[in-house]
Amino acid sequence: MPLAPDTIAEIERIRAALPNTRSALLPALKAAQREQGWLPRETMAEVAERLDLDPNAAYMLATFYTMLHTEPVGHYHLEVCRSLPCYLLGCDAVIEALKERLGVELGEVSADGLFSVQIGECLGDCPHAPMMRVNDDYVGPLAPDTIGELLEILRARAGERVRGLAADPADGPPPNEGPLHYSNAIDARPLSTVRE
């Protein structure tokens, strides 16, 4: 699917703001992913072409960074850290709880399209281990027995706005969508796993 005019304009802004097109490649790919949810080969090629770069440069970058997705992901992509501090504090039990509750294996998308789960390396937030990234937000410390609560909060936020099923773009942004931080954005229903 070709990029939308707004995304193309954003890529042009990024290109103009950075000293060379190779520097613009990562933010341009992120802009394309924001629009399409993931990065099909033809999308990577279009981004590269708009920056006068080889399509392989986009592919190599997209397959290096876990925040870029070269396969479809859920509306909420859950990247659970499995580096040492998170491992020692029980990330494997969290991963198993997610897989069981969502009925997915790693790398799969849940049947409702809402969730996908992936293992990642240290996300730089070890004091909140075990933790994970939920799209662009960090959540932790996690515990297997409260994972269900977190998933329900995310389901409530998504409402009917699962990608591809949005009722009408003219409705505007999702009413409950917002940053998901440890204890502020979800303070109406604080997670019992959250520590100050």
Ligand code: FES
């Ligand atoms: S080890 Fe998990 S965030 Fe650093």
